[in-house]
Amino acid sequence: MAESPITPRDKDFATWYQDVVIQGDMAEPAEIVKGCMVIKPNGYAVWEVLQRELDTRFKATGHQNVYLPLLIPESFLKKEAEHVEGFAPELAVVTVAGGKKLEEPYVIRPTSETIVGHFFGKWIQSYRDLPMLLNQWANVVRWELRTRMFLRTTEFLWQEGHTAHSTHEEALEEVIRMLKVYAEVAEDVMAMPVIMGAKTKAEKFAGALRSYSIEAMMQNGLALQAGTSHDLGQNFGKAFDVTFQSKEGKLDYVWQTSWGVSTRLIGGLIMTHSDDKGLVLPPKMAHRKVVLVPIFRKEEERALVMEAAVKLAAEVGAHIDTRDGHSPGAKFFHWERRGVPIVLELGPRDVAAGTIVLKRRDTGVKEVIPQTELAARVAATLEAMQKDMFIRAKQRLADNTVIANSLEEVRAILDDVTAEKGGGKFVMAHLKDDPSNDAAIKEFRASVRNIPLTDEYDGPGKCIITGEEVERRVVIAKAY
RNA sequence: CGGGCCGUAGCGCAGCCUGGUAGCGCGCUUGCUUGGGGUGCAAGAGGUCGGGAGUUCGAAUCUCCCCGGCCCGACCA
The missing domain is CATH 3.30.110.30 (C-terminal domain of ProRS)
Structure with a gap:
């Protein structure tokens, strides 16, 4: 029997994390580009769930999606002094294109405040144009010296909200509103408790008046900044000359905000819930919530079991693991490592007895239930798991x-x-x-x-x- | 970017010190067997030894440079 490929948490937490990411088939180091990773289907599916949950809430709070250029003229970065100072060390710059040295280099976006500033300047003239509530789903590049999959990679995926308002009060409301949206997704969807708060002046975003964050606690007790929301004041408005005429006819600079969460959330999700057996996903984050493993020996059994399996799987939207040549045991390990919340086992004994075996990932508890109760029990179990996982994480936060x-x-x-x-x-x-x-x-x-x-x-x-x-x-x- | 460890088959590793034409386990393929927590047996396939240069009759092995990974720091929305 092969040993578990996952290093136990208490032996080496950092290695455990790596093992879970790789064994859970979430991502792997790209190796061909320093600090970059390949997000694999099982990991990208988690990102898609996050995107959906966040995007729905962004739309519900009046935001619209846009897409801005990946490349930023170097001079743009320099327009806001504190901003360029903060980002300069981690920029990747394009100096040659089309076989020619560029007159002005392009910076690969580390974030888009400067580009947004430019376009806000074009799009905003009147108080009637405000508030302007935009969001972008994009990739960004920051040349970090030390990387870890999902937590800090050279290139990463994120969303960046950018808004412009006519008053500071309104901008501040926006900053807190979106921070709360992040907290809600973290806690209600990811089952990851967070602390909302203001960053200190020393830790704030380069170019912001004030930054706010949600901070989560990982199983090793380390903090993870899981999302940020910034009050940019009029800093970028002034740098990019984004003015608007008020109702009274006076010209003023807009008040801006920006807010973002990234694929780092996936790292947080992993380090909040997973165990020594591998990935554990809260039901709401699992693209595949239920998997059914059919068990049979002979051909007659196969037909019998599969007939029942197809019917039962349809009732609960389960994926049936029909892979040939793998023993049921091997399949159980396969799905366990990948964090599937519920695995159902159905064999000849169950078919004969009208039962089915249900196992939940977080507790590892296995129970035999009547097939007639399957749909209700699956729904109840998923709900209980979501709740229990949050409670456990919350308790750990309190304990530490x-x-x-x-x-x-x-x-x-x-x-x-x-x-x-x-x-x-x-x-x-x-x-x-x-x-x-x-x-x-x-x-x-x-x-x-x-x-x-x-x-x-x-x-x-x-x-x-x-x-x-x-x-x-x-x-x-x-x-x- | 500094310190440490590392890179040999898909994965995990041995071989390197003391140079002589590459090996083990798992996985993979085929067949039989088995199937309720990684079935067993047999036969196979699979390798630019991270890349380059150097030393040498000969380099996975010695030297130098580079690329990449992990950990500790510095750095970092």
Whole structure:
């Protein structure tokens, strides 16, 4: 018998993650281009579910999809000083095209704020053109020095929302609205609990007034920034001269927002739910929710079992694994590694007894149920699984969140935590939003993840570094 | 980008130190067998030893350069 190809989590979390991604047939390193990956059908299907869930909500909140050029004139990036400074180190630049050196190089988009700024300038004249609510599904390239599949790759897929508003208040409402959409998809669809909050000034998006994020906790206790929403203020409006005339006839710059989530969410999904046997998908994220494995020996049995299998599979929309030459056991392992929520087993004994075996992926519990109850039991099990997986993840987040009242405490808690060994915690501490304080936290390889929107702790307190009074505790953790 | 480990059949690895024309397990193909958690037996197919240059009569093996992967950092919406 072959050994499990998946490294246990407690042995080496980072290797476990790699194993799950590959054994779950989600993706593999491209190898031909540094830091890039190939997203395989089983992984892309998960992305398609996310796209559908997000896109539906974007449309419901009044946004429309657009598509903008992949290449950006280098000069565009330079129009917003902070923006170019933030992105310059990770840009890939096209200098030759059509066999000729370009007069002005093109940058492969790391994000599209600058291009959007340009077109907003063309499209917006009046307050009647506002708000302009756009979204783009696209790929972007950032030349990261260290990559991990799904979590940080050179090229990745994402959506980037870009909106323009006539007032700052309205823009801020948009920023929070979309942050909440992200939180809703993370929690209700991905069963991945998140903390909504503001990034510190030091951690904000290059060119933004304020950034907000949803932060999730992986099974090793490390934080994952799962989505961001930015209040761009009038920074890009001014850089690209995006003005509009108000009702009163006054000219003003638009107030912009941008927000995005990426294929990184898939990495978060994996590190939230999967186990030592492989991928575990919450039912709402599974493109294939139920698989039926038929079992038979002789030809007469095959006919009998298959007849019942086809009928039952149709009732619950199950995929029947009809592959020849694979034993049922091999098929069980196959689907288990791929995270299918429910696997049904149907053999001669079941056909004779009018029963069927139902196994749920998350708990591994197997039960024999009457065929007449199949549809109801499958529906109930999927629903229970979705709920249970969220509760377990939420509990883990709670169990690994601790309070600290001094910098030394924070250091002690986060000391010796790494991606491979785990042991990470979310440390809640009072800390003033000041870049020098972020720097102090960085000393021990952690960061302020965000300042939660809602305070679930003890309200105001003294900053553990400066002693100044601050409104609430912030989340400090090591992160991907 | 710094430090460490690594790249040999689809996958996991041995061989490398001490140069002599490539091997094991799994998987794959065919046949029989088996089938309720990776069936068993038999016969087969499959390799530019990551790439290039050098040393040598001869390089998977020694030297140099490059490409790529993983981990720890730095960096990073």
